[in-house]
Amino acid sequence: MIAYLSNVLDAPRPSRRGFLKLSAGAVGGLLIGGMAPRSVAAADEDGSFAMPFVHITPENVVTVVSKHLDKGQGTATGLATLVAEELDADPAQITVEFAPADAEVYANTMFGLQGTGGSTAMANSFQQYREAGAAARAMLIAAAAEAWGVPPGEITVAAGTLSAGGNSATFGEMAKAAAGLAVPAEVTLKTPDQWVLIGKDMPRVDVPAKSAGAVGMYGMDVQPEGGLVAVTARCPCYGGVVASFDDAAARQMRGVVDVLQIPQGVVVIADNTWRAIQARDALEIEWDMAEAEARGTDALMEEYTALLDQPGNTAIDRGDSEANLANATAVVEADYAFPYLAHATMEPLNITVLYDGETAEFWTGSQIQTLDHNVGAAVLELDPSKVQIHTKWGGGSFGRRATADSHLVAEAAMIGSAYLASQGEARPIKLVYTREDDLHGRYYRPLHLHRVKAGVDAEGRITGWQHRVVGQGIMIGTAFESFTVKDGVDHSSVEGASDTTYDLPHLVLDTHHPSVGTPVLWWRAVGHTHTAYVMETMMDELAEAAGQDPVAFRLAHLKNDPRLAGVLTLAAEKAGWDQPAAEGIHRGVAVHKSFNSYVAEVAEVRMRDDGTVKVERVVCGVDCGVAINPDNIKAQIEGGLGYGLSGILREEITLTGGEVDQFNYPDYTPLRITDMPEVEVHIVASAEAPTGIGEPGTPPIGPAVANAVAKATGQRIRSLPFTKHGLA
Amino acid sequence: MVTFTLNGETRQVDVEPDMPLLWVLRDELKMTGTKFGCGVAACGACTVHLNGEPVRSCQTWIEDVEGAEVTTIEGVDNKAAQAIQAAWVELQVPQCGYCQSGQIMQASALLIETPKPSDDDIDAAMESNLCRCASYARIRKAIHRAADIMEA
Ligand code: FES
Ligand code: FES
Numbered sequence: 001m002i003a004y005l006s007n008v009l010d011a012p013r014p015s016r017r018g019f020l021k022l023s024a025g026a027v028g029g030l031l032i033g034g035m036a037p038r039s040v041a042a043a044d045e046d047g048s049f050a051m052p053f054v055h056i057t058p059e060n061v062v063t064v065v066s067k068h069l070d071k072g073q074g075t076a077t078g079l080a081t082l083v084a085e086e087l088d089a090d091p092a093q094i095t096v097e098f099a100p101a102d103a104e105v106y107a108n109t110m111f112g113l114q115g116t117g118g119s120t121a122m123a124n125s126f127q128q129y130r131e132a133g134a135a136a137r138a139m140l141i142a143a144a145a146e147a148w149g150v151p152p153g154e155i156t157v158a159a160g161t162l163s164a165g166g167n168s169a170t171f172g173e174m175a176k177a178a179a180g181l182a183v184p185a186e187v188t189l190k191t192p193d194q195w196v197l198i199g200k201d202m203p204r205v206d207v208p209a210k211s212a213g214a215v216g217m218y219g220m221d222v223q224p225e226g227g228l229v230a231v232t233a234r235c236p237c238y239g240g241v242v243a244s245f246d247d248a249a250a251r252q253m254r255g256v257v258d259v260l261q262i263p264q265g266v267v268v269i270a271d272n273t274w275r276a277i278q279a280r281d282a283l284e285i286e287w288d289m290a291e292a293e294a295r296g297t298d299a300l301m302e303e304y305t306a307l308l309d310q311p312g313n314t315a316i317d318r319g320d321s322e323a324n325l326a327n328a329t330a331v332v333e334a335d336y337a338f339p340y341l342a343h344a345t346m347e348p349l350n351i352t353v354l355y356d357g358e359t360a361e362f363w364t365g366s367q368i369q370t371l372d373h374n375v376g377a378a379v380l381e382l383d384p385s386k387v388q389i390h391t392k393w394g395g396g397s398f399g400r401r402a403t404a405d406s407h408l409v410a411e412a413a414m415i416g417s418a419y420l421a422s423q424g425e426a427r428p429i430k431l432v433y434t435r436e437d438d439l440h441g442r443y444y445r446p447l448h449l450h451r452v453k454a455g456v457d458a459e460g461r462i463t464g465w466q467h468r469v470v471g472q473g474i475m476i477g478t479a480f481e482s483f484t485v486k487d488g489v490d491h492s493s494v495e496g497a498s499d500t501t502y503d504l505p506h507l508v509l510d511t512h513h514p515s516v517g518t519p520v521l522w523w524r525a526v527g528h529t530h531t532a533y534v535m536e537t538m539m540d541e542l543a544e545a546a547g548q549d550p551v552a553f554r555l556a557h558l559k560n561d562p563r564l565a566g567v568l569t570l571a572a573e574k575a576g577w578d579q580p581a582a583e584g585i586h587r588g589v590a591v592h593k594s595f596n597s598y599v600a601e602v603a604e605v606r607m608r609d610d611g612t613v614k615v616e617r618v619v620c621g622v623d624c625g626v627a628i629n630p631d632n633i634k635a636q637i638e639g640g641l642g643y644g645l646s647g648i649l650r651e652e653i654t655l656t657g658g659e660v661d662q663f664n665y666p667d668y669t670p671l672r673i674t675d676m677p678e679v680e681v682h683i684v685a686s687a688e689a690p691t692g693i694g695e696p697g698t699p700p701i702g703p704a705v706a707n708a709v710a711k712a713t714g715q716r717i718r719s720l721p722f723t724k725h726g727l728a
Numbered sequence: 729m730v731t732f733t734l735n736g737e738t739r740q741v742d743v744e745p746d747m748p749l750l751w752v753l754r755d756e757l758k759m760t761g762t763k764f765g766c767g768v769a770a771c772g773a774c775t776v777h778l779n780g781e782p783v784r785s786c787q788t789w790i791e792d793v794e795g796a797e798v799t800t801i802e803g804v805d806n807k808a809a810q811a812i813q814a815a816w817v818e819l820q821v822p823q824c825g826y827c828q829s830g831q832i833m834q835a836s837a838l839l840i841e842t843p844k845p846s847d848d849d850i851d852a853a854m855e856s857n858l859c860r861c862a863s864y865a866r867i868r869k870a871i872h873r874a875a876d877i878m879e880a
Binding site: 072074206212214217218221223229254274345393396397434641642665672673677 | 754821860
C-alpha cells in the first residue's frame, strides 16, 4: 500500500518555482503553442492537421485538445475560445477533447505537471492556447498562399474561411497541406481591440449535450462491452484493515463474479452495480483496528481547543501587536470553529480500469493526470508508456478529484491486478463509490479553529491583530508538502489571513497542525473558506466597535489594494449600500481576494418566522483580469457562492470514535433551490492577465451572510454550520 | 420477466423483481442519461417519468413497472420538455451537468401540470432535485423562460 507512494515520490516532481508562480503574465511565450518538444505538426493518415492543442480534420472540424479537466467550471469552452480567437475559427466548428496524460506537452505551466486546480486553468493557458491558435492560423495561411500562388499577406481569415481575391477555402480543405509545413518560430497575437470572441458571452461547448442527458460523458457512464462493476467494503475507521472475512453468502448471489481482497478492503465484482452493492452488504468482515484513527470530532475539538492556548509556528509576525493592542480603545476577542466538510460531488467517485498484465487503461474524471498516470504505473509496476489515462467530464469536483496520493487510481489498479490474478483474464472493471462510500471516503475540508484578538483606536484604525489557527495541514505528509509548508506552517491553512492586504502593521499569526489520521483535502477555495470568514466577520465587528460603516471601515484599511477596494466599492454601489435596505431586509458585506481574483459580495437576508435565515439576493463585484467569457464568470460566481452558502448553512461531517456519522444526502444536506438567492454579478473591466474564477466566489458569502445576520439579530455566529444556532 | 414501454418501445428484462429501475436502465439496457446520485430518493438525479409522473428511478422496483410507460431523458420529447431543453441551452444552465437530466425531467413534468408556474410552484416541484454546482438561479429563470416559450 505504501510502496506505490514512494515510487510516486520518485516520479518527476513539479518544480517548486513552477508551482508557486502565480503571475500569468510571466507564463508562456517560450513555446509556440506548446509545440516543443514536438516541434512539427503531423498529418494524420486521414489528412488531418494535428498539433498538440489543435486538430483540424478534412471535414472542417477543429478539435481543441484540453489539457485541463472540465468538471463544470467551463474550462473546455474557455480554451476553445482562446484557440478560436487567434485561429479566426467559427465557434460552431469547434469541439473539445481531453488530452492524454503527457506532462511534457500538457503540463499546467504553473504546476509543472498536468493538472487542474487552484483556479489556474485560464491563467496558465491564456498565452499558450492563443499561441496555438495563431500558429495553426499562420500554417493554414501559408498552405493557402502556396496553393493559390498569392503572398500570405493578401489572405484574410474570418469565421473559419480563408480567402484571397477570388479564392476561398475552409480550414478543412487546407488541413492536409498545412500539416506538412514548418511550425512558425514566432507568432503575433491579436491586441485586445482586435478580439471578436474573448470578452463576449460564449455559449458553452458542453451545454447542449448536458441538456440532453449527457449520455456517456462522465466516468460513471463508462459501460464497455463485457464490463464489470466493483464496490469495495472499507473499514469504517480510517486506517483499519481486514482481519478476516466470510464471502460465502455474497458469492452465491446472482451476478457476482468474484470477491477479492486488496489493501483497501474487500471488493465485490459483479455484472451490475446494484448486484455488487447487494452482495457487499452480505459480506461478513472482521476489521483489525490497531492502526485506525479512532478519535471522534469531540476528542479532536478538545485537543484543538487546548492548542489555542499554546504558541504555534509563526506564519507572520510584524510590528508589535501586543504593545499596540494595549493602546486600543476597543478590543474584540473571538474563537471560531469550522467543521470537516465533504465535497459531495453529484457524480459519486468512480473509475474504470482495464489491465491485462502488460498495459493498463483508466477512464475517470482525472484532475491531476500526471499523478494518476504515475500512480497507476507504479502500482502495476509498468512503464508509464504502457499506461493510459482517459479523462472524462467531471460531474463536479470542488477539489475532490485532485489527491496527492491518487487513491482512486491506486485502488482501481489493485482491483485490476487482483482480478487478473484471480480470473486469468482482463475485463474492464468500473469501481463505483456509492453516495455513502463517497461521504465516508474522507479527504474532507479540514476541521479548523481560529482565535483572534484585535483592537481599534479612537480614530477607527486597527491597532494590532493576534491570530492563531489550529487544523490539519492539507499538504503535510503528502507529495506536495515541500511546495506549501514552510517553517511548520501549511500555507493552505492561513492563506487569506497571513497575506491579508488590509493595512495591519502589527500582525501576528501562528498555527498548529495536529496530526490526525483522517486524510484532508482542498475544498473549493481551500483555506480561504475559513480564513475569509474569520477576517471578514472580524472586520465587521471592529467596524462596529469603531462606530463606523463596514464598507467605509474596510476601504480605510485598503489603501494598498486598489483592486480589492474597487470591487468593494462596485458591489456596495450596485447594492445601494448608501440607501436604507427594504423593509425586513438586513445587509452584510464581505470582500476577499483568492486565486488572484477579487470578489466583494453584499448579501441581503430576511429572517423567516421560524428564526431561520433566507438569503434573498447577493450583489457581487468581481475583478478577475480579462473577462474571457463574462457569462461563464457569472455562472461560476453564482455557483461558487451557492457552494459557500451551502457550506455555512447545514454542512458538517462529524466522527464518533473514528466513524463518520453522516451517510447520504438526508443527513449531509447541500443547498437546495429553496435557499438559493438571486445573484447579480458586476465585472470590473480589466486589461490585466486573467485570473481564477472557479473558486473566488466561494469565500466571501459566509461572512457576508453572517454579518447580515448580526445586523438582524445581534448574534455573531462563530461556529458553523448555522444549524447549530437554529438559523438553518 | 418484466415487460414495459421505454421511450415508446416495448422492452423485456429478466432481472430480480426488486432491482431498481435506475440500474435496469443504466446497467442492463446501457442507457446512461439517467444518473445515479444517491440511491435513496434524496437527490433527484435519477428522475424519469413513469406513466407521465416524475419518479425517482433509484427507488422504483422493476416489478412495479410491469405494463407501465417509462420515459427517460433520452426519449422525452413532449412540448414541455422541448421548451425546457431549449431554455436550458439559451440560459446556459448546466455546469458540471450531472444533475441536469433529473432537473430537466422534473421541470418538464412541472410544466405539464402547471404551464405558468410561480416561484413557489418552482420551489415546491424542484426542491427534491439537488444541484451541487448550485445552478439553481438559472434553473428558476429557465423554467420561467420555458413557460414563455410554451405559451408563444
Ligand atoms: S439517485 Fe435517485 S434520487 Fe438520488
Ligand atoms: S450542474 Fe453540477 S450538480 Fe447540477
